[in-house]
Amino acid sequence: MARTLPEGESLLVRTDFTDDTAWAHVLSEVIASYDEDMMTGLTPVDDVTFDGLTPADLADLVDGQTYVFLADTTTMTDPEHPLLAVDTSDEDVRGDGDRVFRIAPIAMAEVEVNFFLSNMDFEDYAGSVDDDGVFRGFDR
Template identity: 35%
Template structure:
């Protein structure tokens, strides 16, 4: 695979589907609203889950498996151990859920689940928790029967 994750100092939200620009803008707005809500929960501490939004045609049609390979090849495992994909389901389904994907190096044990869906408003909270104290597996434990993490 010749592509690489963007050289960005922040967590990545990658648009992988180009079907609907308005849907993408809605998702970005919902993620920002979730970050603002998170900041209200911790007044004075101002948590800033720093995210880079990637809308690059080179990543359109990127599959979760391909994203996982890119994560494993990335030099900044601490920052890019998990990426959030805005895929076809994000752009077309009413809940606008994104796909959180972690690399092989993030597996806590063999056969661990390496992806789950989450609401846009939860992206900031999940990214912040993953970059500070929680493991990917801990979030997987809270995924509902429908495959979506809800906090």
């Protein structure tokens, strides 16, 4: 079966299916990062056909999305559950190490909403990660 991403700009794609409890926890943390009046376009994608998907694989799958969020093995196994943000805006650089950064679930709304509304771009956040490569918010 061929993999096809659903429509939508803000996709959170599960790529590790080893721990359903961890996935439920990640989704809960992500949802909790949003205020109830906050506009979002986030679409969680929980489809086993994306098991093992890597940033490099996105080059053949994106259809207009300029970024994709992945819940990968690190997301599922790291106690902080950092998600992977991948810049898919330029086909020539998809999967490049400089075009990814991690987001703590508590900061997901801040990143996703600003990407969705085009208020800030990928470099604004990628350049503001902590020493361990994880963005935890501007106001912490």
